[in-house]
Amino acid sequence: MIGKLLSYDPPKSRVLGVVLAIIVLGLALAPFLFPGAAAINTAAKICIFIVLVASYDILIGYTGIVSFAQTMFFGIGGYGVGLSLYFLGPTWPVLALGIVIALILGVALAFVIGLVSLRVKAIFFAMITLAVASAFLILATQLSELTGGEDGRTFRVPELLRPGTKLLEAPLFGLEITGRIAAYYLVFLAALALFLVALRLVNSCFGRVLQAIRENESRAEALGYRVVYYRTLASCLSAALAVCAGVLSAIWLRYTGPETTLSFAIMLDVLLMVVIGGMGTLYGAVIGASLFILAQNYLQKLMGVASAATEGFPLLPRLLHPDRWLLLLGVLFVLSVYFFPTGIVGRLTQRARK
Amino acid sequence: MKKMRQNKKTEGDDMADISAPAAPSAPDAIPKKSLDLLPLALPLVIGLAAWLLIGSTTTWLTLTLAALAMGMMVFVIASGLTLVFGLMDVINFGHGAFIAIGAYLAMTVLAPLSGWVQADNLALNLAALLIAAVVAMIGTGALGLVFERIIIRPVYGQHLKQILITMGGLIVAEQLLHAIFGGDQKSMALPAGLRGAIIIGDLALEKYRLLAVAVGLAVFAAMQLTLNRSRIGLLIRAGVENSEMVEALGYRIRRLFVGVFVAGSALAGLGGVLWALYRETFTASIGGDVMVLVFIVIIIGGLGSVGGCFLGAILVAMMANYTAFLVPKVALASSILLMVAILMWRPQGLYPVAKR
Amino acid sequence: MADRIPAEPLLRLEGVHTHIGQYHILQGVEFDVPEGGITMLLGRNGAGKTTALRTIMGLWQPSRGSVTFEGRAIGGLTTPEIALSGIAYVPETMAVFSDLTVEENMILAARSGPLDRKRLDWIFSFFPAMQKFWHSPAGVLSGGQKQMLAISRAIIEPRRLILIDEPTKGLAPAIIEGMIGAFEALKRETTILLVEQNFRFAASLGDTVAVMDDGRIVHRGTMTALSADEALQTRLLGLSLDAHQ
Numbered sequence: 001m002i003g004k005l006l007s008y009d010p011p012k013s014r015v016l017g018v019v020l021a022i023i024v025l026g027l028a029l030a031p032f033l034f035p036g037a038a039a040i041n042t043a044a045k046i047c048i049f050i051v052l053v054a055s056y057d058i059l060i061g062y063t064g065i066v067s068f069a070q071t072m073f074f075g076i077g078g079y080g081v082g083l084s085l086y087f088l089g090p091t092w093p094v095l096a097l098g099i100v101i102a103l104i105l106g107v108a109l110a111f112v113i114g115l116v117s118l119r120v121k122a123i124f125f126a127m128i129t130l131a132v133a134s135a136f137l138i139l140a141t142q143l144s145e146l147t148g149g150e151d152g153r154t155f156r157v158p159e160l161l162r163p164g165t166k167l168l169e170a171p172l173f174g175l176e177i178t179g180r181i182a183a184y185y186l187v188f189l190a191a192l193a194l195f196l197v198a199l200r201l202v203n204s205c206f207g208r209v210l211q212a213i214r215e216n217e218s219r220a221e222a223l224g225y226r227v228v229y230y231r232t233l234a235s236c237l238s239a240a241l242a243v244c245a246g247v248l249s250a251i252w253l254r255y256t257g258p259e260t261t262l263s264f265a266i267m268l269d270v271l272l273m274v275v276i277g278g279m280g281t282l283y284g285a286v287i288g289a290s291l292f293i294l295a296q297n298y299l300q301k302l303m304g305v306a307s308a309a310t311e312g313f314p315l316l317p318r319l320l321h322p323d324r325w326l327l328l329l330g331v332l333f334v335l336s337v338y339f340f341p342t343g344i345v346g347r348l349t350q351r352a353r354k
Numbered sequence: 355m356k357k358m359r360q361n362k363k364t365e366g367d368d369m370a371d372i373s374a375p376a377a378p379s380a381p382d383a384i385p386k387k388s389l390d391l392l393p394l395a396l397p398l399v400i401g402l403a404a405w406l407l408i409g410s411t412t413t414w415l416t417l418t419l420a421a422l423a424m425g426m427m428v429f430v431i432a433s434g435l436t437l438v439f440g441l442m443d444v445i446n447f448g449h450g451a452f453i454a455i456g457a458y459l460a461m462t463v464l465a466p467l468s469g470w471v472q473a474d475n476l477a478l479n480l481a482a483l484l485i486a487a488v489v490a491m492i493g494t495g496a497l498g499l500v501f502e503r504i505i506i507r508p509v510y511g512q513h514l515k516q517i518l519i520t521m522g523g524l525i526v527a528e529q530l531l532h533a534i535f536g537g538d539q540k541s542m543a544l545p546a547g548l549r550g551a552i553i554i555g556d557l558a559l560e561k562y563r564l565l566a567v568a569v570g571l572a573v574f575a576a577m578q579l580t581l582n583r584s585r586i587g588l589l590i591r592a593g594v595e596n597s598e599m600v601e602a603l604g605y606r607i608r609r610l611f612v613g614v615f616v617a618g619s620a621l622a623g624l625g626g627v628l629w630a631l632y633r634e635t636f637t638a639s640i641g642g643d644v645m646v647l648v649f650i651v652i653i654i655g656g657l658g659s660v661g662g663c664f665l666g667a668i669l670v671a672m673m674a675n676y677t678a679f680l681v682p683k684v685a686l687a688s689s690i691l692l693m694v695a696i697l698m699w700r701p702q703g704l705y706p707v708a709k710r
Numbered sequence: 711m712a713d714r715i716p717a718e719p720l721l722r723l724e725g726v727h728t729h730i731g732q733y734h735i736l737q738g739v740e741f742d743v744p745e746g747g748i749t750m751l752l753g754r755n756g757a758g759k760t761t762a763l764r765t766i767m768g769l770w771q772p773s774r775g776s777v778t779f780e781g782r783a784i785g786g787l788t789t790p791e792i793a794l795s796g797i798a799y800v801p802e803t804m805a806v807f808s809d810l811t812v813e814e815n816m817i818l819a820a821r822s823g824p825l826d827r828k829r830l831d832w833i834f835s836f837f838p839a840m841q842k843f844w845h846s847p848a849g850v851l852s853g854g855q856k857q858m859l860a861i862s863r864a865i866i867e868p869r870r871l872i873l874i875d876e877p878t879k880g881l882a883p884a885i886i887e888g889m890i891g892a893f894e895a896l897k898r899e900t901t902i903l904l905v906e907q908n909f910r911f912a913a914s915l916g917d918t919v920a921v922m923d924d925g926r927i928v929h930r931g932t933m934t935a936l937s938a939d940e941a942l943q944t945r946l947l948g949l950s951l952d953a954h955q
Binding site: 060064066112116117123124126127128130131132134135138139142143264268271275315318319321323324326327329330331333334337338341 | 445649687
């Protein structure tokens with residue numbers, strides 16, 4: 001049963017398996033284990049980013065092409081649902097409509113980008129996606145009548161998911177069961193399902209062809225696989241998954257805006273998560289996203305302490321200033337591309353094989 | 355067979371006969387390289403279309419000058435990047451870091467020179483800018499050397515890692531700039547003599563834009579001269595086409611590449627100075643904004659082509675400035691549309707570089 | 711012929727193995743190129759001839775074995791170092807710089823200084839087209855002319871050894887005849903290692919010969935002996951060479 005759910009691609013190292021089990025259990029029981037708004041926010045964010053990073057890994061890890069437009073699709077999901085709910089009212093059919101619109105738009109855009117750039121050179125793809133994504137970001141901020149501009153849009157979600165809604169009369173294990181908890185479990189279960197779909201995808205015939213293309217493009221071509229077709233399809237599927245992540249993010253935050261969904265900073269975060277977690281293995285997405293978001297929330301506090309402790313040294317307090325946490329992660333990123341190109345999961349798997 | 359060989363030899367000895375049967379398939383006329391002029395018509399078409407849509411010649415001229423100034427700055431930044439790609443198949447996503455570093459270096463140099471900057475004397479103003487530009491170029495060139503050594507060299511021939519590593523380099527460089535100079539927005543004022551515009555009738559030509567155009571044209575001319583008239587330039591052009599053969603002729607292409615990389619970094623530094631002065635305020639992420647345009651430009655021009663890069667920069671800047679006036683909300687999207695249209699027409703860009 | 715082979719050959723390959731990716735192309739190649747004259751390297755398609763030349767030139771690194779040029783091991787050197795030691799290379803693809811003019815191609819090939827007028831006239835005497843198209847971009851030349859340019863580039867300055875990969879491939883017979891004249895003159899001043907598929911061309915020019923098959927040398931000797939022995943030709947080179955004639 002579990003084997004089938006995991007598409008017969010279980011974690012190949014015991015340590016990894018244990019860590020993954022802890023993460024999944026932690027997320028599943030997060031509202032009960034870590035009470036408080038901040039903790040549940042972090043848990044939901046981890047769920048959403050696991051899907052986003054997994055969608056990105058399908059491209060970068062399994063297909064070997066680099067895109068900088070993953071947050072654009074993330075944003076399309078967020079804006080699609082957000083704007084639908086904002087303009088048409090907070091009902092379930094509208095939510096569904098928003099999802100469908102976002103999926104169509106996202107996949108169509110991915111298709112066009114793939115068509116224009118993937119038949120020439122994979123490196124084109126990186127540059128073109130970067131350009132298109134930044135144009136989309138500016139467009140989203142400029143069309144303020146529709147999108148709310150820089151401020152974004154705050155909207156209401158269907159009643160079941162609203163924080164004010166009480167689902168149970170009495171608290172369960174000391175926890176008030178509100179719409180917020182329902183929303184969290186919606187996000188958690190959807191993320192879990194999407195992750196398993198992604199796992200199925202990369203372990204299908206299609207996924208194997210992608211990996212063959214990544215390993216040796218000309219050989220795959222010689223074997224009769226149309227490389228452009230597979231790459232374009234991969235980028236469309238990856239876009240669809242990122243759109244879904246965006247939808248979850250919008251449902252959870254009840255807000256959509258350029259900073260939280262479209263910005264290049266998020267793109268870099270995703271890049272760091274996928275590389276540090278491990279490219280070419282979806283479990284890397286789980287590890288990378290969890291580690292990164294925990295670090296984002298707690299590393300800064302640590303750095304604040306370190307910065308204060310090194311007061312008096314030249315430059316050191318500035319380097320350790322909480323705002324410079326990205327500096328540390330950037331260095332970690334560069335080092336891991338050099339020395340651990342397969343990331344944490346790759347290392348663990350290698351060790352297990354020995 | 356033997357007889358024929360003898361024949362050939364006597365023929366060969368006779369130097370006068372240069373149309374010997376050695377090349378029977380050759381046409382009589384000496385072939386010249388067919389100049390591909392069609393893309394050159396694009397700026398004219400876009401300019402004309404914009405003139406018709408705008409309807410005012412003075413506005414159009416002002417916008418066109420703005421476009422040329424912006425185009426030249428983007429060209430200065432993009433030219434090094436495209437050559438580096440052509441020569442070694444290396445794409446540096448961290449190129450934007452040099453733009454920011456150039457701007458910060460210029461700011462640092464101009465601070466103690468504020469007397470010269472504010473003096474009501476154009477020569478002193480320009481001297482201050484020149485010093486700032488030279489220091490910025492030396493600094494970014496030297497950092498380019500380091501960047502090449504520690505960031506780029508270990509990942510030759512691996513595009514995926516290249517993109518990731520250079521992106522990581524960009525993050526680290528930006529964060530370091532924030533750590534050293536502080537994270538707030540910086541400003542760099544134009545020297546007194548370069549503020550304002552030259553008024554001819556009801557036409558206003560901003561002085562700084564004229565300077566930017568002049569600098570851009572000078573860089574373009576110097577590059578063309580180097581590439582076409584010097585041995586180094588010939589080697590670069592040959593290396594862009596077939597670096598392996600350049601090595602087989604006995605040249606160390608690595609040195610050539612490091613040289614081009616350093617020059618490209620220095621030019622990005624210069625571009626950063628120009629761009630920061632143009633915008634007058636900047637942060638460490640100044641590079642990121644320009645890099646989007648730079649990537650569009652080198653894709654449009656054809657990766658590796660300096661001429662294409664020049665043309666592409668002008669085209670993108672024209673589109674950006676005209677649409678910013680006509681339909682301001684879609685300014686950057688217009689560049690994307692331009693890029694998509696050009697790639698539909700020529701999938702390798704306007705002037706694709708012949709590769710082995 | 712044997713008396714012309716000095717004790718120390720100009721170039722010697724001993725047990726050379728070359729891997730390209732996961733493919734084991736050269737599997738212990740052994741042969742000598744004696745000083746002076748033309749050594750022919752023959753063999754079927756895919757026998758490893760081009761890989762052998764590229765390995766000598768340092769464009770592939772040998773994974774095992776030694777390459778000795780003028781008594782000096784050049785196996786681990788870089789391509790420019792090998793070129794500077796006096797080896798010129800004419801690849802199968804010719805690799806002329808099509809964006810550069812014929813003149814600019816030659817300027818780059820003459821790395822020790824300005825073009826030597828007398829030497830140039832000597833080259834024009836074999837390849838008059840080079841003079842005619844002196845200022846034309848190499849990209850507009852015909853296939854035969856590109857081949858001439860590639861060879862001219864290799865001989866614009868005297869080199870100790872010239873590696874030439876299938877110069878006759880795809881060329882019209884008249885052009886091949888012209889090329890034979892050039893090689894005849896050339897072999898009086900330098901040593902040539904020539905990869906060939908065209909047996910008649912090889913037989914008319916070659917002094918010594920080595921035959922490759924499946925990444926190994928299967929025969930070494932003089933060209934005269936091989937030309938005379940048709941049974942040996944058939945056994946070594948099979949039908950593929952006949953087809954090329």
